[in-house]
Amino acid sequence: MQVTTMAEWAARGETPEILFWVGCSGSYDQRAQKITRAFATILDKAGVRYAILGKEEACTGDPARRAGNEFLFQMMAYQNIQTLNNYGVKKIVTACPHCFNILGNEYPELGGRYEVIHHTTFLQQLIDEGKIRIKESGPFKGKRITYHDSCYLGRGNDIYEAPRKVLEALDAELVEMKRCRSKGLCCGAGGAQMFKEEEKGTTRINFERSHEAVGTGAGVIAAACPFCNTMLTDGVKQEEKEETVKVMDIAELIASSIA
Amino acid sequence: MLLFQQIVFIPVLVLAIYLFVRKIRRVRRNILLGKDEDYSGDSGRRWKNLLLLAFGQKKMFRNPLVAVMHFVIYAGFIIINIEVLEIMVDGILGTHRLFSGFLGPVYIGLIDGFEVLAVGVFLACVIFLSRRNIVKLRRFISHDLDGWPRSDANYILLTEIVLMTLFLTMNAADTLLQSRGYGHYGLHLTGDFLFSHWLHPLLNGWSSAALVVLERVCWWLHILGILAFLNYLPYSKHLHILLAFPNAYYARLQPEGKLRNMPAVQNEVLYAMQPETAPPAPADGSAAPPPRFGAKDVFDLSWRNLLDAYSCTECGRCSAACPANLTGKVLSPRKIMMSTRDRLEEVGRNIDANGKFTDDGKTLLDYISVEELRACTSCNACVEECPVSISPLEIIVEMRRALIMEDSNAPQEWNALFSNIENNFAPWKFSPDDRDGWTAEG
Numbered sequence: 001m002q003v004t005t006m007a008e009w010a011a012r013g014e015t016p017e018i019l020f021w022v023g024c025s026g027s028y029d030q031r032a033q034k035i036t037r038a039f040a041t042i043l044d045k046a047g048v049r050y051a052i053l054g055k056e057e058a059c060t061g062d063p064a065r066r067a068g069n070e071f072l073f074q075m076m077a078y079q080n081i082q083t084l085n086n087y088g089v090k091k092i093v094t095a096c097p098h099c100f101n102i103l104g105n106e107y108p109e110l111g112g113r114y115e116v117i118h119h120t121t122f123l124q125q126l127i128d129e130g131k132i133r134i135k136e137s138g139p140f141k142g143k144r145i146t147y148h149d150s151c152y153l154g155r156g157n158d159i160y161e162a163p164r165k166v167l168e169a170l171d172a173e174l175v176e177m178k179r180c181r182s183k184g185l186c187c188g189a190g191g192a193q194m195f196k197e198e199e200k201g202t203t204r205i206n207f208e209r210s211h212e213a214v215g216t217g218a219g220v221i222a223a224a225c226p227f228c229n230t231m232l233t234d235g236v237k238q239e240e241k242e243e244t245v246k247v248m249d250i251a252e253l254i255a256s257s258i259a
Numbered sequence: 260m261l262l263f264q265q266i267v268f269i270p271v272l273v274l275a276i277y278l279f280v281r282k283i284r285r286v287r288r289n290i291l292l293g294k295d296e297d298y299s300g301d302s303g304r305r306w307k308n309l310l311l312l313a314f315g316q317k318k319m320f321r322n323p324l325v326a327v328m329h330f331v332i333y334a335g336f337i338i339i340n341i342e343v344l345e346i347m348v349d350g351i352l353g354t355h356r357l358f359s360g361f362l363g364p365v366y367i368g369l370i371d372g373f374e375v376l377a378v379g380v381f382l383a384c385v386i387f388l389s390r391r392n393i394v395k396l397r398r399f400i401s402h403d404l405d406g407w408p409r410s411d412a413n414y415i416l417l418t419e420i421v422l423m424t425l426f427l428t429m430n431a432a433d434t435l436l437q438s439r440g441y442g443h444y445g446l447h448l449t450g451d452f453l454f455s456h457w458l459h460p461l462l463n464g465w466s467s468a469a470l471v472v473l474e475r476v477c478w479w480l481h482i483l484g485i486l487a488f489l490n491y492l493p494y495s496k497h498l499h500i501l502l503a504f505p506n507a508y509y510a511r512l513q514p515e516g517k518l519r520n521m522p523a524v525q526n527e528v529l530y531a532m533q534p535e536t537a538p539p540a541p542a543d544g545s546a547a548p549p550p551r552f553g554a555k556d557v558f559d560l561s562w563r564n565l566l567d568a569y570s571c572t573e574c575g576r577c578s579a580a581c582p583a584n585l586t587g588k589v590l591s592p593r594k595i596m597m598s599t600r601d602r603l604e605e606v607g608r609n610i611d612a613n614g615k616f617t618d619d620g621k622t623l624l625d626y627i628s629v630e631e632l633r634a635c636t637s638c639n640a641c642v643e644e645c646p647v648s649i650s651p652l653e654i655i656v657e658m659r660r661a662l663i664m665e666d667s668n669a670p671q672e673w674n675a676l677f678s679n680i681e682n683n684f685a686p687w688k689f690s691p692d693d694r695d696g697w698t699a700e701g
Contacts, residue, residue, distance in 0.1 A: 003698045024685040026697070033697040040698075054695040058684035066637050067673050068553065068659030070521045072680055074528040105517035110525060151638035156516025182643050183321075186582040191637030195686055196672040199634040202587030209582075 003040055005054035006087045016051040018117075019089050021103065023096035024059050025226035031233065032226035038255035039095050039119055045258055046131040050093070056083050062098040065106075067192035074110070081112035095119040095251060097152035097225045098190070104157070118153060120163040120224050120250050127169050138257035140170040145253075146177055146218040148209070148232060149184030150225035163224050166250055170257055175216045185209050187235075189227035210235020214245055221247045268350035268482075275486035282493040286569055289607040292616075293562035298509045305508045308648070313507035318646040328383040332419065335376035336500070339426070342373050346482050356433075356447045371453040374430065377423040378454050384416045384423075391416075398575030403594045408496065408573055415497050422484050429477035431458035432470045441467040444474075499572035503647040506570040509563060510648035515639040518656060523550045524664075553660025556622040557603045560657060567649040568600040577641035577651055583634040590634035592641035592651035598626035599654060623658065629668065632658050 009016050020043065026036040043050050061076030084092075092114050094100050104116035117125075126132045147167060153159040160181045167174055179185040188198065188205030198204055210232050213221045221236070223229045232247045239245075311317045316333065319326040345358045359366045391399045391412060404412070434451050436444035451459075462470060492498050530537035554560050577592035578584045584591050602623050610616050635655045642650045662668040669677070676686050684691050 001698055003695070005695070022694075022697070024687070027694045028685060028687055028689045028696075036697050052695065055691055057694055058691070059680045059686060061680070063676060063686055064680055065518060066656070066659075067669065067676070068656070068661075068663035069669075069673075069677055070524045070552065070660055070664060071528065072677055074521075074524050076680065076684070078528055078532055101514075101516040105514050106520070109520050151636070151640075152516050155639040155643045157514050183580065183640075185585075186636045186638035186640065188582060188636055191635050192673065192676065193636050195676040196633075196670050198586075199583070199588045199590070199630055201583070201634075205582045205586050205636065208586050 001037060001040060001044075003052050003054075004050075006051045006056065006089070007054070009051050010087060015088070017049045018051075018091045018093050019084075019087075020050045020052050021092050021094035021096075021099055022052055022057060023094060023099045023226070025230075026095055027057070029226060029230065031229060035095055035226060035229070035249040035251055038249065039251040041255050042123065042126070042132060042251060042258065046126050048126075048131075053083065058083075060099050060102045060107075062102045063192040063195055065102070066190070067195075077107060077110050077112070081107060081110060084112055084114065089114055091115045091117070093117045093119055093122045095224075095226065095249070097150040097156070098227070101152045101156050118157075118159060118162070118224070120153070120166055121159065123166045123250065123254055124162045127166065132254070133259040134169050134171070134254070134257050135259045138170060140172045140220065140253060140257060143172045143220060144175055144216070144218040145170070145172045145220045145222050146175050146213055146216040147180070147222045147224075148177070148187065148213060148228055149181060150223070150228050151184070151186050151190055153224055154184050155182055163222070163250055166254065167222055170253060172220075175218055177212050177216055179212065185212065187225075187228040187231035189231050194227050194230070204235075204238075206231035206235040207238050210239055214239045214241050219245060220253070221245060222250055222253060223247055224250050262353055264350060265353040271483070271486065272347065272350065275490060279489050279493070282490070285607060285611070286493055286498075288610075289603050290562050290565045290569060292558055292603070292606065293560050293565040294558070296561035296563050298563060301512055304512060305510070308510045309504060309508045311507075312510060312646075312648055313504045316646065318644070321644070328386060331376065331379040331383050332387075333500070335380035335423075336419075338376055339373050339380075341369070342426070343482070343485055346478065350482065355443055356449070359447050359449055367449050367452070370430065370449065374427065374452050374454040377426050381420055381423045384419045388413065388416045388420075398579045398593075401575060401578065401591065401593075403575065403578065403591050403597065404573065408597065411495050411497075412573070414491075415495065418484065418488055418491075422481060422488070425477045425481040425484065427455045428458060429474055429481060430455035431462060432474035432477065435459055435462055436467060436470050436474065439467055442471070444471075496571065496573045499570050499647055502566065502570040506566055506648050509566065511650060515642050519653065521552070521660070524552065551661070552664035553662070554654070554657035555624060555661045555665065557599065557606055558616075559661070560599070560623075560654060564599065564650075564654050564657070565603055567651075567654075568596050568603055570647050571596040571600065571649055572647065573597060574646070576644040576646065577649075580640040580644045582636055582638060582640065588630075588634040589628065590631045592655075595627060595631070595651040595654055596649060599623065602626045627658065629662060632662065633670065635659075 006019065020040065022036055025032040058079055059076055060080060061073035064076065065073035092103055094103065097118060100116055100118045103114065145167060147163055149160065164174065185208065186205060187209055213232065214236060221232055223232060229247055229249055236242050236245050236247060316326060316330060319329055349355055349357050362369065390396055430452050433444060434449065434456060437448055465473070492501065551559055557565060573593055575593045581590065581592050606616060609619055632655055635652070637652060639652060642652055679686050679688050683689060
């Protein structure tokens with residue numbers, strides 16, 4: 001698909017409305033790449049003039065900082081802020097709650113001040129403004145969907161409603177897990193756990209959460225974070241439910257339901 | 260009789276207050292061993308938090324039934340203090356039910372109200388004791404509480420039950436003596452109170468002299484119990500009834516997802532990238548001592564973290580919500596707070612004994628293991644649940660920082676993670692040139 005980079009916009013002497021910060025998972029992880037393409041497709045359909053940084057994007061430093069490596073985080077932040085400020089970026093949308101949190105909350109005091117929006121909030125805006133329309137009888141109409149709150153969206157930044165509002169637009173049957181919203185159970189990936197073996201325990205966190213999600217009887221577990229997506233997909237396999245229960249990002253659900 | 264009461268009561272009261280103030284000053288000194296951290300400003304929001312989180316116990320209402328019972332104990336405790344005030348004034352002046360004289364019918368209403376609360380506190384404490392010892396809720400049977408902490412919780416509940424019983428018995432004996440017109444009791448006719456007269460059938464057979472002894476014994480035990488409890492507080496998890504207030508006032512106002520910045524590291528990176536921004540080295544060759552990165556001991560945490568440690572009442576809502584704890588990892592956010600307080604108390608005793616802190620060869624890492632720190636997903640469930648605005652996560656992150664930056668202590672996979680981020684600008688070993696590879700397909 002055709003996506004214009006910030007450098008290309010600049011070469012044309014034009015400025016995009018918004019920068020789509022893809023993030024490492026969305027760039028490299030094969031499963032998450034599908035989420036990235038789904039969201040880019042929606043942006044195209046909605047006629048949003050957006051850019052990506054392309055090869056100039058680098059890890060925000062989130063896993064390094066949460067693991068305790070502040071030096072590495074500060075180096076990554078310095079580099080990214082230089083890039084973003086050179087292009088005069090004002091507004092960023094990202095499909096990764098970790099990038100969203102760190103760009104929005106932790107870059108400002110280092111000199112990187114941008115309006116940062118998570119893609120679920122952005123999708124809600126596009127729907128509210130009528131820029132995208134959902135099919136009358138889309139593939140998820142009447143289907144049972146449960147939403148898994150990402151910690152970095154929910155507790156981290158108090159975003160509980162936007163993802164649910166977007167899901168409501170699908171006209172699906174939304175069911176909540178017992179542990180939802182501010183009581184939502186982590187998928188187990190945060191705090192750089194994604195990049196190491198879990199510590200010794202009686203079970204894995206993603207198994208515990210996926211068991212709960214599968215227990216709702218939903219055919220779709222909706223996620224809003226590429227890391228939650230990976231963890232829950234593994235957990236659903238553990239439950240041997242991968243044939244009947246799909247873990248999908250909210251952007252994918254919308255992309256396949258657009259009129 | 261009343262003169263004797265005055266002679267004994269006043270020194271006891273003065274001693275109790277003196278000991279309490281001395282201990283609280285030590286707690287304050289210990290908290291201030293922490294590093295400075297700016298929590299000034301936003302006083303409007305802070306007062307609102309104090310009212311909602313501390314007075315209103317907003318977070319407790321995540322479980323409404325427990326919240327109501329807890330609120331009864333709390334309101335009972337605060338409001339019955341008005342009665343305690345009368346007891347103290349009576350004790351000092353050698354009077355009896357001083358307030359009944361000028362409050363008249365209002366006084367009876369007040370005491371009736373106190374009796375309602377006393378019965379409420381009594382019942383709530385019985386239920387809370389059974390939750391701990393009979394129903395055995397998971398968070399109460401956790402090994403975090405083995406030994407003293409579990410006894411501490413039970414002692415507090417039992418003490419409250421005893422104090423309430425003494426208060427009701429005292430009123431029952433008093434009103435019975437009034438009805439008999441006995442001695443000075445007959446001069447303060449208040450009539451029966453709401454609940455305590457139910458005890459009259461038990462006491463009717465007693466002689467008036469015996470009732471006077473009973474009434475006085477209850478009076479003394481009640482007030483001595485309260486003064487003892489006051490001095491027990493600073494040694495107990497129950498200190499939260501005081502520190503919940505400053506802890507709510509100093510609640511973190513930023514989004515939970517935001518981590519505390521490290522300006523020292525920020526500047527080092529800046530000076531490395533843009534050497535012209537670095538301040539000139541001092542001419543005399545002296546350089547500022549290198550800061551410690553992260554926390555190895557309580558001195559490296561901020562006063563805010565140490566205030567958290569003293570505010571924790573070990574309820575375990577944090578650990579009950581912690582994904583690591585729920586799946587059998589050794590991490591328990593409650594234990595992080597208890598360990599921090601234990602170490603801080605140890606440091607405090609060291610200072611009391613030596614005048615200033617003398618190296619004891621220990622650190623907070625002797626109390627909190629690397630495995631505990633490694634299990635955290637930074638999900639903020641513990642922070643969200645805490646009714647008194649504690650952040651165990653902040654301590655975990657500070658200690659992780661020291662493990663990595665001071666001790667280069669990281670699991671192999673994390674070292675690979677760091678090296679990938681540094682060299683490939685992504686946590687995995689992919690080429691930066693392929694970052695836009697997703698555009699090629701689909």
